Amino acid sequence: MDLDKFIRDIPDFPKPGIIFKDITPILRDPGAFRHSIAVLAEQAQPTKPDLILGIESRGFLFGGALALQMNLGLIVARKPGKLPYETDQVSYDLEYGSNTLEMHTDAIEPGQRILIVDDLLATGGTAAATAKLVRKQQGIVAGFAFVVELAFLEGRKQLDPDPVSTILTY
Ligand code: AMP
Numbered sequence: 001m002d003l004d005k006f007i008r009d010i011p012d013f014p015k016p017g018i019i020f021k022d023i024t025p026i027l028r029d030p031g032a033f034r035h036s037i038a039v040l041a042e043q044a045q046p047t048k049p050d051l052i053l054g055i056e057s058r059g060f061l062f063g064g065a066l067a068l069q070m071n072l073g074l075i076v077a078r079k080p081g082k083l084p085y086e087t088d089q090v091s092y093d094l095e096y097g098s099n100t101l102e103m104h105t106d107a108i109e110p111g112q113r114i115l116i117v118d119d120l121l122a123t124g125g126t127a128a129a130t131a132k133l134v135r136k137q138q139g140i141v142a143g144f145a146f147v148v149e150l151a152f153l154e155g156r157k158q159l160d161p162d163p164v165s166t167i168l169t170y
Pocket of ligand 1: 018055093118124127155
């Protein structure tokens with residue numbers, strides 16, 4: 001299936017000069033959504049994850065569905081102030097602005113293998129910061145899974161040497 005048809009380019013969102021890759025058409029089409037999750041699951045299987053980690057907020061959509069597809073539990077990295085229990089935190093720069101992510105301190109048991117999921121890999125700052133949270137809790141980064149990769153931003157370099165899988169590369 002050609003998932004490319006289900007990605008919409010929105011110029012100058014949220015800032016001038018950014019071409020925003022809108023993945024909501026994938027979610028809106030059951031065939032496209034199911035296909036994207038099936039491909040992500042197939043690519044992730046060799047990394048043998050114990051848990052799926054979804055990054056707020058579009059990572060929740062793909063991460064949640066992927067966790068069910070792979071019969072694995074789901075944990076979440078969220079924007080500050082959203083999680084009710086004690087949290088670990090990490091701050092980082094992204095393509096537009098900066099951000100902090102939090103994870104519950106008991107999300108990961110030492111030695112668990114974590115697959116980090118988001119809709120899109122741009123500079124890699126968000127995913128690399130999330131990997132720091134995983135390692136802080138003595139988890140092992142099994143790999144990263146994205147639907148879309150903006151290859152010209154070379155985000156993969158930040159995630160080296162852990163495995164990175166993507167469905168569509170621009
Ligand atoms: P980065 O940390 O630069 O890899 O940015 C990744 C995060 O920002 C992901 O959560 C993406 O959803 C979002 N993002 C960054 N750039 C774009 C873009 N051009 N289109 C859509 N989402 C983006």
